[in-house]
Amino acid sequence: MIIPGKYLLFLGDVADRLDAKTACGLVDWSRERCVGQWRLPSCGIDMGLEDMDFAQARAAGAETLVIGVTPFGGAIAPQWIAPIVAALGAGLNIASGMHVRLGSIPEIAAAARASGASLFDVRDPGRSFPVGSGRKRSGRRMLMVGTDCAVGKKYSALAIARDMKAHGMKATFRATGQTGILIAGEGVPIDAVVSDFVSGAAETLSPDNDRDHWDVIEGQGSLFHPAYAAVALGLLHGSQPDAIVLCHAEGRTHVDGYPDFPLPGLAECIEANLGMARRINPAVRCAGISINCSALPADARADHLAAVSDRFGLPCFDPVATGPAALVAHIAATFD
Numbered sequence: 001m002i003i004p005g006k007y008l009l010f011l012g013d014v015a016d017r018l019d020a021k022t023a024c025g026l027v028d029w030s031r032e033r034c035v036g037q038w039r040l041p042s043c044g045i046d047m048g049l050e051d052m053d054f055a056q057a058r059a060a061g062a063e064t065l066v067i068g069v070t071p072f073g074g075a076i077a078p079q080w081i082a083p084i085v086a087a088l089g090a091g092l093n094i095a096s097g098m099h100v101r102l103g104s105i106p107e108i109a110a111a112a113r114a115s116g117a118s119l120f121d122v123r124d125p126g127r128s129f130p131v132g133s134g135r136k137r138s139g140r141r142m143l144m145v146g147t148d149c150a151v152g153k154k155y156s157a158l159a160i161a162r163d164m165k166a167h168g169m170k171a172t173f174r175a176t177g178q179t180g181i182l183i184a185g186e187g188v189p190i191d192a193v194v195s196d197f198v199s200g201a202a203e204t205l206s207p208d209n210d211r212d213h214w215d216v217i218e219g220q221g222s223l224f225h226p227a228y229a230a231v232a233l234g235l236l237h238g239s240q241p242d243a244i245v246l247c248h249a250e251g252r253t254h255v256d257g258y259p260d261f262p263l264p265g266l267a268e269c270i271e272a273n274l275g276m277a278r279r280i281n282p283a284v285r286c287a288g289i290s291i292n293c294s295a296l297p298a299d300a301r302a303d304h305l306a307a308v309s310d311r312f313g314l315p316c317f318d319p320v321a322t323g324p325a326a327l328v329a330h331i332a333a334t335f336d
Contacts, residue, residue: 002185003095003120005063008052008087009037012080014069015044018150018256022097023047023068025179028320029158035060037068038087040079054090064093064120066182074099074123085111095120097178099192122178123189125201132199132238134280139209140335142287143241144219145273147263148256149228151249153219154180155319156290160245161216163328170213174205176235180218190220191231198231202238214331215239219247223272224264225255233276240280243287243331246270250304251295266308287334288315288327 007030009023017024026034027047036052047068052060065087067076076084076098084094084102088111096102102119103109112119142160144153157173158180164171173180175187193201206215217239221228246269255261264272270286277284289308293301301321309316315326 003064003066003122003182004093006033006035006061007064007066007095008054008057008062008092009034009047009049009068010065010080010083010087011037011039011043011045011047012067012069012077013040013042014071017045019071020045020047020069021150022066022070022179022182025154026066026068026182028155029183035062038065038083040083054087054092058091062092064095067094067096067098070097070178076100076102076105081105081107084108088112088115088117091115091117093118093120095122095182097122097182097189099123122181123192125189125193129193129197129201129204131197132203134237134240135203136281137203137206137208137240138211139206139213139215140243141206141215141217141239141241142243142245142331143217143235143239143277144247144290145232145236145244145269146219146222146247147224147266147269148222148249148252149225150256151252152247152290152292152319156245156247156324157216157218158183159319160324160327161214163324164214164216164331167328167332169328169332170210172213172215174215174217176202176205176218176220187218190235191228195230195234198234199238202235203240206239217241222255222269223276224261224269226258226261236273236276237280241277241284242281242335243285244270244273244277245288245290245327246273246286247290247292249292249295266312270312286314287331288317288324290317290319290324293318293321
C-alpha cells in the first residue's frame with residue numbers, strides 16, 4: 001500500500017494524546033511528510049504543526065489527509081464525516097487506520113467517487129493468510145511485548161531497528177499496526193486479521209532470512225489485557241522470537257481504560273511472555289526492558305533505568321530519552 005505525497009494530520013476532537021498515537025508516531029518518525037494538522041475547535045491536543053485548512057494543505061504539498069487518531073474501538077465519529085467529505089472535495093486522498101472502512105460510510109464513498117480521490121484503509125490486511133505452521137525459520141526475530149497497550153512497543157522497535165542498522169547489523173522493522181505501516185510503508189495490521197490466522201500472518205511478516213538478519217517486530221496488546229490478549233499471544237507464537245523486549249510505561253498502575261485490572265509486575269510479565277514464547281521456540285530469552293519514563297521527573301529517569309537494569313541484569317532504556325544503544329550492544333555480544 002503506497003500512500004501518495006505528504007500528509008495533513010486529522011486530529012478531530014480528541015482530548016488525550018494516547019488517542020493520537022498515529023499522529024504522534026508520524027510526527028516523531030516521518031516528520032518530513034507531515035505538512036500540518038487539522039483540528040475541530042474542541043480538540044484538546046496539538047502536534048506542534050501548523051493548523052491548516054484543506055486548501056492551504058494542498059498548496060503546501062499535502063496529497064493525503066491521514067486520520068491521526070485511533071480512539072477506543074476504532075470508529076469514525078459522526079462529527080468527523082463532514083470535514084472528511086470536505087477534504088475529499090478539496091482533492092485530498094484519505095488514509096485511515098480505523099476498523100471501520102472508509103468506503104462503508106455512504107457520504108465518504110460518494111465524495112470519493114465525485115472527486116476521484118482515493119481511500120486508503122490501512123487496517124485492511126488486503127489478503128488472506130495461512131494458519132500458523134510453527135516451522136522454524138532461518139534468521140533472527142525480536143518481538144516487543146508489553147505490560148499494556150500504548151507503552152512504547154512501536155517506538156522501541158523502530159529505535160532498535162534504526163540503531164542496529166547504524167551499527168552495521170542487518171535489521172528490518174516489521175510493522176503490525178496502522179501507524180507502523182504508515183511509517184514503514186508496509187506491514188500487516190495484525191489486529192484486523194481473523195484470529196485463527198494471526199500466527200500465520202506473523203510468520204508471513206517475518207519470513208526466512210539470512211542467519212544474521214534481525215526482524216524487529218512491533219508488538220500489539222498485552223497478555224494481561226482483558227480485551228487484547230489474544231493478538232499478543234498470536235504474535236508471540238507466529239513471530240517465534242529469539243528475543244523479547246518488555247515495554248512498560250512508568251507510572252501506569254492499571255490497564256489503560258480498565259481500572260479494575262492492575263498491571264502485572266515486570267518480572268511476572270517477562271515470565272508470562274517467555275512461557276508462551278517457549279511453546280514455539282524453547283531458546284527464547286528476554287533481551288532487555290524498554291521503559292517510557294516521560295511520567296518521571298527528568299532528573300530521576302537515569303537512576304530509575306539503572307535500578308531496573310541492575311535488578312534484572314538486562315539493558316534498560318527509554319526509546320526516546322536514551323535510545324537502545326545498550327540493548328543493541330547486548331544483542332551483538334550475546335547472540336552469535
